[in-house]
Amino acid sequence: MTLREHRVHCLDKIYKKYSGESFVGYYQGRDPALLILDPELIKRILVKDFSYFTSHGIEFDEETDPMLAKSLFALDGQRWRDMRSKLAPTFTTGKIKIMVPHMAEVGQNWLKFLSKNVSDEAVDLKELAVTYTADAIGSCVFGVNYNAFENPNNTFMTMGRRLVGYDFKRGMKAICVIFFPEVVKFFKFEWFDRSLVDFFCNLLKEMMDSRKKSGQTRKDFLQLMIELKEKGSVASDNAEDEKESKELGGFEDSQLSSGKFDFSDVDLYSQAIGFFVAGFENSSTQISLACLELAVESELQHRAQAEIDQVLKEHDGKLTAEALKKMVYLESIVQETLRKYPPAGGLVRSCTKNYLIPGSNVRLEKGTTVMIPSYSLQNDPKYFPDPERFDPERFCNEDAHHKLQFLYTPFGDGPRHCIGLRILPHI
Numbered sequence: 520m521t522l523r524e525h526r527v528h529c530l531d532k533i534y535k536k537y538s539g540e541s542f543v544g545y546y547q548g549r550d551p552a553l554l555i556l557d558p559e560l561i562k563r564i565l566v567k568d569f570s571y572f573t574s575h576g577i578e579f580d581e582e583t584d585p586m587l588a589k590s591l592f593a594l595d596g597q598r599w600r601d602m603r604s605k606l607a608p609t610f611t612t613g614k615i616k617i618m619v620p621h622m623a624e625v626g627q628n629w630l631k632f633l634s635k636n637v638s639d640e641a642v643d644l645k646e647l648a649v650t651y652t653a654d655a656i657g658s659c660v661f662g663v664n665y666n667a668f669e670n671p672n673n674t675f676m677t678m679g680r681r682l683v684g685y686d687f688k689r690g691m692k693a694i695c696v697i698f699f700p701e702v703v704k705f706f707k708f709e710w711f712d713r714s715l716v717d718f719f720c721n722l723l724k725e726m727m728d729s730r731k732k733s734g735q736t737r738k739d740f741l742q743l744m745i746e747l748k749e750k751g752s753v754a755s756d757n758a759e760d761e762k763e764s765k766e767l768g769g770f771e772d773s774q775l776s777s778g779k780f781d782f783s784d785v786d787l788y789s790q791a792i793g794f795f796v797a798g799f800e801n802s803s804t805q806i807s808l809a810c811l812e813l814a815v816e817s818e819l820q821h822r823a824q825a826e827i828d829q830v831l832k833e834h835d836g837k838l839t840a841e842a843l844k845k846m847v848y849l850e851s852i853v854q855e856t857l858r859k860y861p862p863a864g865g866l867v868r869s870c871t872k873n874y875l876i877p878g879s880n881v882r883l884e885k886g887t888t889v890m891i892p893s894y895s896l897q898n899d900p901k902y903f904p905d906p907e908r909f910d911p912e913r914f915c916n917e918d919a920h921h922k923l924q925f926l927y928t929p930f931g932d933g934p935r936h937c938i939g940l941r942i943l944p945h946i
């Protein structure tokens with residue numbers, strides 16, 4: 520891969536050329552890497568033999584780039600296990616449920632804005648979705664509401680765009696991070712400019728101080744992370760909540776957690792910024808692509824609208840977590856959007872100890888990158904007939920997910936799967 524075309528398309532070409540093989544080697548810049556095509560081997564790497572592939576393979580210097588180095592996505596080894604198991608209880612359905620009113624409020628602002636501004640002219644769907652997700656994440660993670668619909672250039676939006684956006688400088692840094700990590704280390708490159716980091720850290724500090732001073736709390740992620748910082752853990756609400764947090768914790772054996780855990784201010788800032796980055800781009804892209812597909816397929820749109828109207832009628836017009844759960848067709852639309860356009864494109868693992876690929880004589884050296892091509896698998900006619908067709912029916916069947924395990928991985932799989940996956944249906 521040379522970055523002359525999008526990584527996903529490049530991998531898709533290799534995937535198609537070697538269809539039928541179990542795995543195939545390729546070069547990522549100067550380094551050999553392995554593309555996995557066989558679902559059985561994918562299962563091994565993500566789940567059964569996870570202990571050989573615990574890392575996402577991203578290394579940032581803790582001194583120069585603490586916000587990234589300490590984020591859950593970049594952590595590895597025991598520190599990742601400790602952080603994952605401590606953050607898991609903040610991402611259960613029960614905890615997300617209590618944030619639905621914040622998201623519903625942002626949704627209401629969105630509707631007001633649309634009804635005032637609707638016209639026959641084309642709208643930039645992505646831009647609209649970005650304003651929605653910025654407000655939703657601002658409210659749920661940072662505890663702020665800037666009403667980006669009315670004020671799209673507010674500081675939070677501007678800084679948020681800079682945080683996730685790509686310019687020439689960021690592009691050069693990305694090339695160095697992927698292909699020349701030793702250069703990044705030597706020159707101590709920072710991924711995020713200091714001014715950006717300072718803005719988000721100061722905002723979080725201000726919100727935390729003000730809650731402490733007033734003694735007031737709010738039902739949001741920030742409050743849960745404050746609880747984690749002060750008490751060392753977030754309590755489960757009931758047995759169901761406890762079970763879910765164990766599943767989200769990523770590994771079954773509780774002894775794997777070291778028991779020692781210190782959640783500093785910097786850890787808190789790093790996770791909040793990480794959640795912003797993970798949610799902002801992924802969720803807004805999904806919303807805009809789903810809207811695009813529904814605009815093209817008006818029959819699907821009418822079916823979804825009829826379901827929404829019916830469920831809201833049964834819930835006194837209130838958009839609650841229970842009401843959302845009943846919108847099963849809408850959920851299938853979300854799943855089909857994630858199938859056709861998986862935001863991550865593929866899953867990355869770095870081999871953390873030498874690994875002999877079962878049934879072969881190929882030995883992967885520690886440090887080798889392994890790629891699971893989610894986009895290619897999810898658009899392979901062998902597994903998803905007529906893949907170009909946007910067809911939510913694929914997911915209407917209750918056992919669809921079971922049948923598609925390791926073929927449909929928009930949120931990853933195994934102990935390192937996306938910890939925020941339960942949020943998307945609520946957004």
Ligand code: HEM
Nearest residue numbers: 591592794797798801802863929930931932935936937939
């Ligand atoms: C459309 C929405 C989203 C998609 C498609 C998505 C997808 C993904 C994928 C593919 C991974 C890597 C999984 C793997 O390697 O197996 C991931 C990891 C992660 N995601 Fe998401 N994500 C979404 C939204 C979110 C949100 C809203 C949050 C937080 C608020 C979040 C937090 C994370 C974190 C912290 C990780 C790293 C987990 C770890 O390494 O233990 N994501 N996500």
